[in-house]
Amino acid sequence: MRHNLSVLALVAAQAAGIAGPALAAPAGEFVVAVHQEPQDLAAQGAYKEINAPGLRNVLETLIATDPVSGEYVPILATAWERVDEKTVRLTLREGVQFHDGTEMTAEAAARAISFIWSPDSAFTIQEYAGPGVMSAKAIGPLEIEVTSTEPDPMLEFRLTLTGISSAKQIEESPASHFSHPIGTGPYVFDEWVRGQYWTASANPDWWGLSAEDAYGETTRQFETLRFVFRPEGSARNAMVRTGEAHLATNPSPEDCDAAEGNDGYSCVTGPSDAYLYGRLDQSLHAHPALEDMRVRKAIFHALDYEGIADLIGLASVPQGQLGTPDMLGFDEDLSQYDYDPALSRQLLEEARADGVDVDGLVVEVVGRNTTPRVGSVTEVIGFFLEQVGINTEINVQLPDVFNPRVRIKGYAEEAPRAMMQVHVKQNASGEFGTNLLGNYACPDIDDPSGASRSSVHCNPEFDAKLAKALTLAGDDRDAALKELVGFLHGQYPIIPLALLDKGYLIRDTFDYTFGVDHRFLAVNVTPAEDS
Numbered sequence: 001m002r003h004n005l006s007v008l009a010l011v012a013a014q015a016a017g018i019a020g021p022a023l024a025a026p027a028g029e030f031v032v033a034v035h036q037e038p039q040d041l042a043a044q045g046a047y048k049e050i051n052a053p054g055l056r057n058v059l060e061t062l063i064a065t066d067p068v069s070g071e072y073v074p075i076l077a078t079a080w081e082r083v084d085e086k087t088v089r090l091t092l093r094e095g096v097q098f099h100d101g102t103e104m105t106a107e108a109a110a111r112a113i114s115f116i117w118s119p120d121s122a123f124t125i126q127e128y129a130g131p132g133v134m135s136a137k138a139i140g141p142l143e144i145e146v147t148s149t150e151p152d153p154m155l156e157f158r159l160t161l162t163g164i165s166s167a168k169q170i171e172e173s174p175a176s177h178f179s180h181p182i183g184t185g186p187y188v189f190d191e192w193v194r195g196q197y198w199t200a201s202a203n204p205d206w207w208g209l210s211a212e213d214a215y216g217e218t219t220r221q222f223e224t225l226r227f228v229f230r231p232e233g234s235a236r237n238a239m240v241r242t243g244e245a246h247l248a249t250n251p252s253p254e255d256c257d258a259a260e261g262n263d264g265y266s267c268v269t270g271p272s273d274a275y276l277y278g279r280l281d282q283s284l285h286a287h288p289a290l291e292d293m294r295v296r297k298a299i300f301h302a303l304d305y306e307g308i309a310d311l312i313g314l315a316s317v318p319q320g321q322l323g324t325p326d327m328l329g330f331d332e333d334l335s336q337y338d339y340d341p342a343l344s345r346q347l348l349e350e351a352r353a354d355g356v357d358v359d360g361l362v363v364e365v366v367g368r369n370t371t372p373r374v375g376s377v378t379e380v381i382g383f384f385l386e387q388v389g390i391n392t393e394i395n396v397q398l399p400d401v402f403n404p405r406v407r408i409k410g411y412a413e414e415a416p417r418a419m420m421q422v423h424v425k426q427n428a429s430g431e432f433g434t435n436l437l438g439n440y441a442c443p444d445i446d447d448p449s450g451a452s453r454s455s456v457h458c459n460p461e462f463d464a465k466l467a468k469a470l471t472l473a474g475d476d477r478d479a480a481l482k483e484l485v486g487f488l489h490g491q492y493p494i495i496p497l498a499l500l501d502k503g504y505l506i507r508d509t510f511d512y513t514f515g516v517d518h519r520f521l522a523v524n525v526t527p528a529e530d531s
Contacts, residue, residue, distance in 0.1 A: 028223030046163030067515030106138035122449030216523025329432030329481025
């Protein structure tokens with residue numbers, strides 16, 4: 001396959017007076033076409049690449065998951081150790097500065113961690129919270145202790161999600177924290193033009209330029225990064241095809257097939273920690289008909305899961321749970337729900353005969369327009385449900401409309417309602433603990449900031465067993481989580497629709513390394529060997 005000059009090579013050629021091929025992007029700028037505009041650029045958003053694409057180029061974590069080995073590696077912390085079941089002690093990297101010129105001291109790092117994980121901050125990262133409340137304190141100039149109020153074997157994992165931002169900004173200008181990130185990363189935030197793009201420039205003072213244990217490529221950096229918001233897959237595809245962008249997220253299988261026949265760009269794919277689900281209301285504020293398990297069971301068995309996976313593309317059918325066999329708590333004895341429309345009709349008829357208002361039930365199948373292929377998926381789900389006699393309404397909404405509706409406060413305002421949220425979510429933990437807490441713990445209308453703020457399930461017995469399971473470790477944790485996963489399989493609260501691979505369209509000028517969490521880091525983009 002033919003390779004063009006890299007952006008950096010083009011800069012050098014132009015400086016030497018050598019003519020090179022023209023690119024639509026400015027010299028020295030790496031352009032990424034992403035499928036969604038950030039919800040915000042707050043440091044807490046470093047955990048969610050889907051909703052804050054590219055943010056980790058500006059904001060770094062204390063430790064991270066290596067994209068190749070999957071092991072924890074040092075970033076802003078150089079070492080860490082367990083003190084006890086509630087505490088991790090970390091040694092911080094010396095000589096690191098935030099982009100505002102302030103020093104990353106232990107006090108500053110502890111302030112950032114406590115701010116992000118405080119329940120008072122009410123950040124969405126709480127859905128990845130553990131059994132207790134996390135906080136941090138300095139115990140020396142470059143030493144901190146991160147502590148949970150309850151035993152938490154996943155503290156290290158939660159630190160891989162925690163973006164460290166300027167303590168000065170948090171103290172003096174907390175409002176700007178949401179739109180102007182100030183971190184320690186290899187790129188410094190420039191501007192966010194709403195509805196169009198956000199940009200960042202190379203950080204000449206980045207610690208990684210001289211550290212022997214820095215992550216990624218440190219000898220070559222782009223002058224600037226530009227993240228262009230293009231929810232339409234065809235638009236992202238066109239940007240890479242014409243050279244206007246160098247990387248595009250979430251191509252369709254058709255886009256990847258087209259790339260095989262084109263010089264200049266390719267499609268690269270790999271497994272991910274993301275899944276597509278249908279969260280079916282059965283919480284405190286659901287339509288009464290959904291309280292009947294026969295109705296929920298009918299909905300689950302009305303769907304052709306293989307057909308849905310084929311429609312999505314780069315997807316596979318889950319094994320009846322929101323996870324993969326390598327995850328702690330996975331129940332290998334479970335299987336995906338059968339596609340059995342005759343059973344669905346029979347269950348609905350039984351419920352109707354017992355006085356359940358099946359005919360008055362209208363299930364709103366709703367998705368966010370930034371979820372790839374959500375229009376087709378919601379339509380086909382609606383079609384399958386209508387075929388067995390369940391009335392539906394199909395909605396695809398903008399994030400600023402959809403997001404508030406999937407929080408528990410939104411449920412209460414619309415109660416009673418019947419909603420199936422078709423949504424993509426990541427689970428980078430490698431286990432079911434955070435998955436169960438964020439998706440299945442009983443929501444509390446008086447605490448709309450809690451970990452279960454988006455849960456559609458409520459079972460006090462389940463909650464008690466989950467609270468215990470989250471304090472366990474090793475085989476005991478695996479067994480306790482597996483029991484809960486098996487219980488949920490028979491409760492029909494959330495439909496595991498598909499496990500998702502992910503892909504990118506990338507100019508042949510570059511190589512790109514990524515892990516299952518698919519976090520875009522420019523230091524993992526390198527010139528192709530034969531470019």
